[in-house]
Amino acid sequence: MKFGKIMLIGTIALSAILFAACGGRANRSNAIQISGSDSEVNMVQNLAEAYMAINKEQSIAVTGGGSGTGIAAMINRQTDIANSSRAMNASEIQQARDRGVEPVAIPFAIDGLAVIINHELPITEMTIDQISKIYQGIITNWSELGGPDLPITVYGRQSNSGTYVYFRDHVVKADYTNNMRNMNGTAQIVEAVRSDRTAIGYTGIGYIVDKDGKVADRISVINVALDENSTAFSPLLKENVESGDYPISRALYQFTNGMPEGRILEFIRFELSPEGQQIVANAGYYPIGEKYLQQLKEMGIIE
Amino acid sequence: MQDIRKIKDKAIRGLLMLAGLSVILFLGGIFSMLFYYGVQAFKEVSFSGFFLSTNWNPSGYDQSAYGILSMVVSTLFVSLGAMVIAIPIGVGTAAYISEIAKPAVRETLKPIIEILASIPSVVIGFFGIVFLxxxxxxxxxxxxxxxxxxxxFLLxxxxxxxxxSVSEDAIRSVPEEYKAASIALGATKWYTLVKVVIPAAxxxxxxxIMLGFGRAIGETMxxxxxxxxxxxxxxxxxxxxxxxxxxxxIELGEVPYNTTHYYSLFAVGLILFILTMLVNFMADRITQHVGRHKL
Structure with a gap:
């Protein structure tokens, strides 16, 4: 009899939990939800913490997962702000419209994308064309670039990453070789390049440089030239990225559903303020330039 | 008084039956959802383009491709490799625990093996990255x-x-008489184990092995x-x-809903579901076979 009672109570409790889980989405808290780009997640976390230190009543939850994940979450109305290290593509915009979501793109930082190789390789410079050929699987041995006779092991991100898409569309300009190892996050690329003496990878510059501008151990950052006749520039120098001399730089975005208002707008204004931009710089990225600031003024996001 | 007890009895019986049936309901629900979404992928992807092509590139630079052949081969490749490693070790351990080990050793080993089963897969994956x-x-x-x-190795x-644990149960349920007969005929313990006990089990x-294989195919993290x-x-x-x-x-987190890419991921899930179900079904048939013919 006792056993029966326990089973009965157990069954009822289980059904109650199931029902509660189904209805869980109704009560939404007052916290600002931010999700998306893994390149941006640490920086936005720092911005959120600084903001919460000033505005004690506001709470902000920042998660990663990749730009595509953040954009999908915004389209499905599961996040307030989507971090994305690339612009939205046509089919995503169409999808959003179909669901009554009006995405607004807000650039808030500049990122130099670094091409990194293992420190044992004696190569310091590459052209965009050479990098593209390596990632397409046309150049497959380091000797073709004047290095040792070793095969090239190509590391990249997975397709949910904005860096994956940006790098493919702006540097490789073709499909990646299907020999590329698709790593689950920037940290794994950096880890692989460190331990594999034939490795090449790419990463946001903020990920491998600390506050004092020191590069992570056992990694060389490649100086990149636009083509054979141009000079190669290092992304480690702020001027090179800000001036656009370093050829692989991009704007980092946040997307909102419709023009941001209220507490979300206030947070975005904080990010764009001199104080917020200082946090951006401390995280290893570059402040948004005059061109984008003008654009943001026209949009009415800043005054 | 008697009536209330009867009603209670019936109610509880009904609830328990509901709990039992819900398992079928869940399984059916999952299958029909996978089927419903998965089939829609074939509106735009041809069967040969899906099953026979090795090119999977749904968000390609120029055009999309949805070939799953290299993924299917990779799945079987990794899982079969795991079985090559796991079968000798697993069956050997089972034979040791059930036939050779002293009771004290057996009682220590068995819970340790159960703990092994409860290590989260993400921990094992991490071990694979930093150590193995x-x-x-x-x-x-x-x-x-x-x-x-x-x-x-990790799988x-x-x-x-x-x-x-399943092999050990099988080896233990081989009747004592078989072993006694073998020993009585002058066979060594080793010969008895290899030629009598293991074949009987x-x-x-x-x-x-089939259950282990099913586990390996479905493992993700x-x-x-x-x-x-x-x-x-x-x-x-x-x-x-x-x-x-x-x-x-990798891809389900980013995919826009109700697109060919979305449906084709469900189609991959459907293939996976059918594959693991077949393996488990075969394992189940084989065990039932044992039940019927044992003595």
């Missing part, structure tokens, strides 16, 4: 250890508890972390591979 990968790279003179072999490790052992996820067709055990499970895990 570099070890494999060093041992075989490779540049990187994130490959099929790494995945096979073998994860399939072992299933293989050991073979159906159960095969079932345990470990292979996602440890195999490098390159999309091409694997040529040897040192190549990086992407399994069907890893592919779904």
């Amino acid at each position: 990968g570099p070890l494999i790279a060093k041992t075989f003179g490779l540049t990187a250890g994130l490959n099929a072999l790494n995945g096979s 073998a490790f994860m399939a072992l508890p299933t293989i050991i 073979s159906s159960g052992i095969i079932a345990s 470990t292979v996602l972390m440890a195999t490098g996820n390159a999309l091409r067709m694997p040529g040897n055990i040192f190549d990086s591979v992407r399994t069907m499970t890893a592919n779904i895990a």
Whole structure:
């Protein structure tokens, strides 16, 4: 009899939990939800913490997962702000419209994308064309670039990453070789390049440089030239990225559903303020330039 | 008084039946959802383009491709590799525990094997990245250890508890008379084990292997972390591979809803579901076979 009672109570409790889980989405808290780009997640976390230190009543939850994940979450109305290290593509915009979501793109930082190789390789410079050929699987041995006779092991991100898409569309300009190892996050690329003496990878510059501008151990950052006749520039120098001399730089975005208002707008204004931009710089990225600031003024996001 | 007890009895019986039926309901629900979404992928993708092509590139630079062949091969490749490693160790351990080990040793080993089964897969994957990968790279003179072999080792490790405990049950249920007869005929203990006990328990052992295989095919996090996820067709055990499970895990988070890409991920899930169901079904048939013919 006792056993029966326990089973009965157990069954009822289980059904109650199931029902509660189904209805869980109704009560939404007052916290600002931010999700998306893994390149941006640490920086936005720092911005959120600084903001919460000033505005004690506001709470902000920042998660990663990749730009595509953040954009999908915004389209499905599961996040307030989507971090994305690339612009939205046509089919995503169409999808959003179909669901009554009006995405607004807000650039808030500049990122130099670094091409990194293992420190044992004696190569310091590459052209965009050479990098593209390596990632397409046309150049497959380091000797073709004047290095040792070793095969090239190509590391990249997975397709949910904005860096994956940006790098493919702006540097490789073709499909990646299907020999590329698709790593689950920037940290794994950096880890692989460190331990594999034939490795090449790419990463946001903020990920491998600390506050004092020191590069992570056992990694060389490649100086990149636009083509054979141009000079190669290092992304480690702020001027090179800000001036656009370093050829692989991009704007980092946040997307909102419709023009941001209220507490979300206030947070975005904080990010764009001199104080917020200082946090951006401390995280290893570059402040948004005059061109984008003008654009943001026209949009009415800043005054 | 009697009536209330009867009603209570009936109510509880009904609730328990409901609980039992809900399992079928869930399974049916999952299958129909996978089927409903998965089939829609074939509105735009041809059967040959899906099953026979090795090119999977849904968000391609120029055009999309939805070929799953290299993923299916990779999945079977890694899982079969895991079985090659796990079967001798698993069956050997089972034979040791049930036939050779002293009771004290047996009672220590069994709970340890159960703990093995409860290690989260993400922990095993992490172990693959930081320890086993570099070890494999060093041992075989490779540049990187994130490959099929790494995945096979980790999956073998994860399939072992299933293989050991089911095999052990099978070996233990071989009647004493068989062994006694063999020993009485002058056979050694080793000969008895290899020629009498293990063959008599073979159906159960095969079932345990099938269950372990099913576990290996369906495992996601470990292979996602440890195999490098390159999309091409694997040529040897040192190549990086992407399994069907890893592919779904990588892409389902970013995919826009109700697109061909979305549906084709469900189609991959459907293939995976059918594959594991077949393996489990075969294991189940083999165990039932044992039940009927035993003595």
